[in-house]
Amino acid sequence: MNEPISWVVAYPEIFLLVMSAVISLVDVGVKSRLRDTTYVLSLLTLAVVAYLLGASAASGETLRSFNNMVVSDPMGQWLKCFAALAMFATLVYGRRYAGDRDMLARGGEMFSLALYALLGMFVMISGHNFLVIYLGLELLTLSSYALVALRRDDPQAIEAAMKYFVLGALASGFLLYGMSMVYGATGSLDLAEVLKAIAGGEATLKGSAQVLVLGLVFVVAGLAFKLGVVPFHMWVPDVYHGAPTAITLMIGGAPKLAAFAIVIRLLVEGLLPLAVDWQQMLAVLSVVSLLVGNLAAIAQTNLKRMLAFSTISQMGFMLLGLLAGVVAGDSGNMANAYSSSMFYVITYVLTTLGTFGVILLLSRNGFESENITDLAGLNQRSPLYAGVMAICMFSLAGVPPLVGFYAKLSVLQALLASSHPLYIGLAVFAVMMSLVGAFYYLRLVKVMYFDAPTQTADIVAGADARSVLSLNGALVLVLGIVPGGLMTLCAQAIAALLA
Incomplete structure (x- = not known):
């Protein structure tokens, strides 16, 4: 007998959906150039959603509903909370940029689509069924395609949207085909039932072992595209470069x-x-991503393309943490390994927000601050912006005592704790690639502090954007000095998941 539906499990998603629809309707009557009412309502919605999710995550409860298709657990609730806060910062950073480029002149679609994209993320994170996860993924990607093409008069943005759409459809096909093969081998779309069927040997007894492994290959390929790791990275530099910078931050x-x-x-x-x-497949993906991402980033002169290849290498580093969970059949290192990856991805997003926040605030009407040379002498123009960018660059490079150092250290520690020669070798390789990556991060710091300014225009930014940027930079520094709280949060969330 199916359990009754408990709507409490999905109340943050329901609230977000209702408010997204309300904001879309209210925006019809908004006439201001920067869509003031739409903007304020969007930020209030995101703040309330983040509070609800944080309170739910702090309770430590794991709830299931909709016939086990939806799960509310600490890991999912914290990730959704951080995603809502990241979208909050993105809208604050990107509002003036979008207004200067007439992206808000015809309507506030940027705010509505951002909220629908966030709803898709929530469904993905809470999904415990193949179809629910896929529905969330499609809601996110369809909103993202429209966001990339929001500047309809910009050929570069339209080209980026077309590339993203075609390659995204291909990756979605991979993932859906893989899911269908896993369903064919196990007879279920529910993740718990799939796990039970594989662990109990039922899939093998049915003679479906080959189908199961082939389905796994397609699933990993689809996930690799969404992460943007090599060799499924082709869309990342083109979309990062071609999309309006505010939308690049929404995607990255x-x-x-x-x-x-x-x-x-x-x-x-x-x-x-x-x-x-x-794990073998992820090992190959992580190695080639670290190699290609770091080496290609060195050759870039466009800041957004450099950060795109940086993202590829950073995601490769994050995947290393997922390799050390099960070693020679021993699952004792799972909580340590997976929590290190969770810590890494949260701190990466925090640092990315600060990096693109500076780029957005330095851009002005008719000028895109997206080349490395555009940041020359930034310290002389604005010590605050130069300081935040330097903190973010040092963090991405893994320089102590910033949070990026502890993120890399936690992943390396998980690899070394496995005591497996292959993983120890991967840890050494990752350190070497981090040294390579430090070159292009520190090059940007050198340009900001030691080169002569090439831009002399005044930097104009609202009090909201300056405040969020200052808080963003402070968090990168403070979480590096006292990382224990966030590390404990990640460890407890993964422990609850595995329990």
């Missing part, structure tokens, strides 16, 4: 949290007995 920020969540849901909660197979 909060969605990484949702992508991490579905990796955990599908591979750990559903396909853990096949860990030997998917």
